[in-house]
Amino acid sequence: MSGEDPRTVGAGWLALGLFFLTGCTAVAQVTTWSDESCRQKVRAQLQSILTEEGEQGDVANRLAVNTTVVLAAGSLGPRPFRVSSPSGAEYSFFMQRKGEGCLLQLFGRQKGFTRYTNNLTYISTRSLDGCACAE
Numbered sequence: 001m002s003g004e005d006p007r008t009v010g011a012g013w014l015a016l017g018l019f020f021l022t023g024c025t026a027v028a029q030v031t032t033w034s035d036e037s038c039r040q041k042v043r044a045q046l047q048s049i050l051t052e053e054g055e056q057g058d059v060a061n062r063l064a065v066n067t068t069v070v071l072a073a074g075s076l077g078p079r080p081f082r083v084s085s086p087s088g089a090e091y092s093f094f095m096q097r098k099g100e101g102c103l104l105q106l107f108g109r110q111k112g113f114t115r116y117t118n119n120l121t122y123i124s125t126r127s128l129d130g131c132a133c134a135e
Contacts, residue, residue, distance in 0.1 A: 025096055029133060038131040045128060049126060052124060053106075056087075059087065078134070089109060091106060095133055100132065101131065102131045104128055
């Protein structure tokens with residue numbers, strides 16, 4: 001970097017830092033677990049994504065029901081969560097606040113030694129209409 005103007009180099013690093021900061025998405029948590037329609041929506045959307053990913057219908061349903069029960073019962077705060085399937089696949093999700101509502105984001109999956117993560121455009125997204133989220 002010899003010979004470069006330090007102000008130019010500093011401006012480049014600042015621009016790169018701002019790019020990464022604006023690309024970040026805050027993880028949220030559902031705040032309306034007491035609402036039956038919200039719990040049903042989360043379950044249905046989880047099942048929809050798992051089925052789309054190739055899980056059998058009955059397995060996807062059981063995983064979605066169990067995951068929704070665990071998420072609704074705990075107060076772990078906003079954080080990503082994983083769903084492990086008997087098929088050997090493991091799915092990584094998080095909730096995202098979107099306006100007054102929530103989105104369910106699938107951002108990673110792993111099966112055996114194959115791992116795929118997409119935290120820019122996500123693998124799959126579902127709206128959780130009727131649910132509220134907080135960061």
